[in-house]
Every structure is written in C-alpha cells, then in structure tokens.
Amino acid sequence: MTFKCKLCGYIHEGDAAPDKCPMCLQPGEMFEEIKEETPTAGPTATETTPAPEAKEEEKGQRKFKCKICGYIHTGDKAPDKCPMCLQTGDIFEEITPPTADGQTAATKKKRLDTNANSYIIMYSCVMVIIVAFLLAFISSALKPTQDINVALDKKKQVLAALNIRGLDNAASAAKYAEVVQADAVIDVEGKTIEEGTQGGEEAGFKLSSADYKAGRLAIYICNVEGKKKYVVPVYGMGLWGPIWGYIAVNEDGKTVFGAYFNHESETAGLGAEIKDSKAWQDNFIGKTIYDATGTPVLKVLKASEVKDTQTQIDAVTGATLTSNGVSDMLIEGFGKYREYFKLVSW
Numbered sequence: 459m460t461f462k463c464k465l466c467g468y469i470h471e472g473d474a475a476p477d478k479c480p481m482c483l484q485p486g487e488m489f490e491e492i493k494e495e496t497p498t499a500g501p502t503a504t505e506t507t508p509a510p511e512a513k514e515e516e517k518g519q520r521k522f523k524c525k526i527c528g529y530i531h532t533g534d535k536a537p538d539k540c541p542m543c544l545q546t547g548d549i550f551e552e553i554t555p556p557t558a559d560g561q562t563a564a565t566k567k568k569r570l571d572t573n574a575n576s577y578i579i580m581y582s583c584v585m586v587i588i589v590a591f592l593l594a595f596i597s598s599a600l601k602p603t604q605d606i607n608v609a610l611d612k613k614k615q616v617l618a619a620l621n622i623r624g625l626d627n628a629a630s631a632a633k634y635a636e637v638v639q640a641d642a643v644i645d646v647e648g649k650t651i652e653e654g655t656q657g658g659e660e661a662g663f664k665l666s667s668a669d670y671k672a673g674r675l676a677i678y679i680c681n682v683e684g685k686k687k688y689v690v691p692v693y694g695m696g697l698w699g700p701i702w703g704y705i706a707v708n709e710d711g712k713t714v715f716g717a718y719f720n721h722e723s724e725t726a727g728l729g730a731e732i733k734d735s736k737a738w739q740d741n742f743i744g745k746t747i748y749d750a751t752g753t754p755v756l757k758v759l760k761a762s763e764v765k766d767t768q769t770q771i772d773a774v775t776g777a778t779l780t781s782n783g784v785s786d787m788l789i790e791g792f793g794k795y796r797e798y799f800k801l802v803s804w
Contacts, residue, residue: 461489466527466543482543522550618718619689619704640679648797667693687715690795694787697779699723711803717742729780741771747792754792758785
C-alpha cells in the first residue's frame with residue numbers, strides 16, 4: 459500500500475501509514491492512502507499540458523521555495539515559517555526565474571565569476587595584450603617624427619661644435635645643409651670608406667657609438683666662412699652613464715675650433731655642466747690636440763694639476779669623475795683620428 463503526507467508530499471510504502479512523517483514530523487493521521495486509478499481517455503503519455511502563465515500580479519515578484527515540502531511562497535522575502543510543514547523561514551531558497559535563453563541568472567553568474575582567480579588572470583592577460591598592442595601602434599606611428607627630432611638634435615650638436623648656436627629648428631636644418639660639405643666615413647688607418655654628401659645624413663651621420671668602437675668613424679667636413687673645418691664625434695663614460703661630444707678641428711688638424719659635449723645621466727649642476735656650460739666648452743677653443751710626435755695631448759685636469767694651458771683644461775668643479783671621463787674620451791678619440799689628420803693636414 460502507498461501513503462502520501464498531505465503536508466510535505468512524502469511517500470510511504472507499507473501495510474499502514476507511519477506514526478509520524480519523517481520529513482515534516484506531522485502525525486500519522488496526516489497521511490492518506492494513494493489508490494491506483496484506471497487510466498481514462500485523454501492526452502497520451504507523450505502529450506504535455508503547457509504550464510499555466512503566472513498571474514499578472516505575481517509577475518516580477520520574488521519567489522521562495524521550501525526545501526522540505528516544496529511549498530512556493532511569492533513575496534518580497536521568505537516567510538518566517540512554512541505554512542505547510544511549519545519549518546522556520548531559513549529553510550526557504552529563492553527561485554530565480556529563467557531568462558529568455560532558458561538560463562537562470564544563477565547559472566550565468568556561475569559561468570562568469572568575476573571574483574575567481576581564473577577570471578582575474580584572464581582579464582589581466584587580455585588587458586596586457588591590448589595595452590601592449592596600443593603602445594606598439596603608437597610607437598610605430600610616432601617613430602618617423604621621433605627619428606626627425608633625433609636627427610635634428612644631432613645636427614644642432616654638430617653646429618654647436620662649429621660655434622653656431624641659438625638657431626630654431628628650421629634654421630638649424632638649413633645651416634647644417636649649408637656648412638656640412640660631407641659626412642664621410644673613415645677607418646682608424648685614415649682611409650676613407652664613404653665620401654658622404656653635402657648636408658649628408660646617409661653616411662657618417664648614421665653611425666653610432668657602436669660603429670665608433672668597431673673602428674668605423676664619422677667625420678664631418680665643413681666650410682665655415684670659407685675655411686675648412688673637421689667635426690669629429692667622440693664617445694666615453696661619465697660618472698653615471700655614457701657621455702659624448704663633437705669637437706671641431708681647424709684645417710691644420712691640430713687645434714680646436716670649437717667643442718660641444720653631452721651626457722645621458724650626469725648630475726645636474728655638477729657633471730651635467732659639460733653640456734650646460736658654454737663657458738666651460740669655450741675653454742677648448744684654440745687648444746692643441748697633438749704634440750710634435752702626433753700623440754694626443756688634449757686633457758681635462760683638476761685646476762691644481764694644470765701645467766700646460768695650451769693642452770690642458772680645468773675640470774668641472776665638483777665633477778672630477780665626469781671630467782676624467784671627458785679627458786679619457788678625448789685621448790682615445792683623437793687617437794683613432796690621428797692617421798686621418800696625418801694624411802689630410804700634416
């Protein structure tokens with residue numbers, strides 16, 4: 459025999475109803491016997507009856523279901539007690555109606571848990587890729603402009619060594635094209651590898667400190683007010699990083715016409731004065747580069763160590779290590795250019 463609890467729907471199989479419902483704890487008289495009925499004509503087993511639509515007043519309201527007896531409660535919150543099985547309100551769970559695609563909001567939330575580590579890692583990776591792509595795109599888009607600015611700055615430094623300063627961008631570009639007759643490339647034996655061109659930017663102009671170390675040397679052959687000048691780039695190390703300079707040499711190949719120095723990260727007000735102090739750079743004008751044997755003798759020393767003012771320059775005050783770097787750079791650099799000046803000037 460089959461018995462069903464009228465409150466919670468619990469099904470009991472046996473010869474008689476139980477003394478108490480094990481689900482809702484109601485007494486045995488709450489059970490009723492379920493009798494088998496002979497099927498009558500009607501919908502077949504495969505046919506289904508569509509579920510009735512929710513009442514208009516229930517649409518949009520929250521629904522709660524008792525976990526024990528299945529009672530459905532409609533309202534703003536769960537009841538304090540189930541009216542069917544008399545369990546407390548905390549036994550109710552909210553029923554979330556399905557969306558148009560048949561999924562519940564709970565299911566969607568489980569699929570997209572924004573607090574999960576996997577979501578955070580995936581989101582971070584996507585953002586990194588997007589930002590990297592944008593930076594690469596911006597860098598690529600700005601590169602032509604950056605290259606133009608770098609080239610213009612280099613031209614200004616070459617002109618500064620020739621004592622031509624204070625021009626705006628357009629005037630600097632025009633002046634460089636006027637005074638630079640060739641941007642030649644030579645080797646340490648003084649042989650010319652590339653002749654360069656007037657206002658050149660394709661031969662010696664393109665060389666870097668790496669080429670300098672490898673023995674491919676740039677030399678700018680210039681004409682300033684009808685007189686030939688040579689501008690040579692030199693590279694070295696200061697206190698905190700790379701330093702470099704452009705030294706203009708007179709046609710005799712032995713004396714300085716002008717000088718300009720620059721740096722990457724020297725201390726402002728101290729080592730940085732090699733770039734910022736035109737007065738200090740002007741100390742090089744007229745100084746002798748080589749002695750009678752062709753040995754480079756142009757140096758930067760502490761004031762107390764200067765013995766020969768024709769070949770030695772006072773160091774920048776408070777920047778001994780940077781000044782030593784400039785001195786070593788000049789000795790090494792003019793050692794590389796010695797054979798060339800022997801061929802063209804001596």
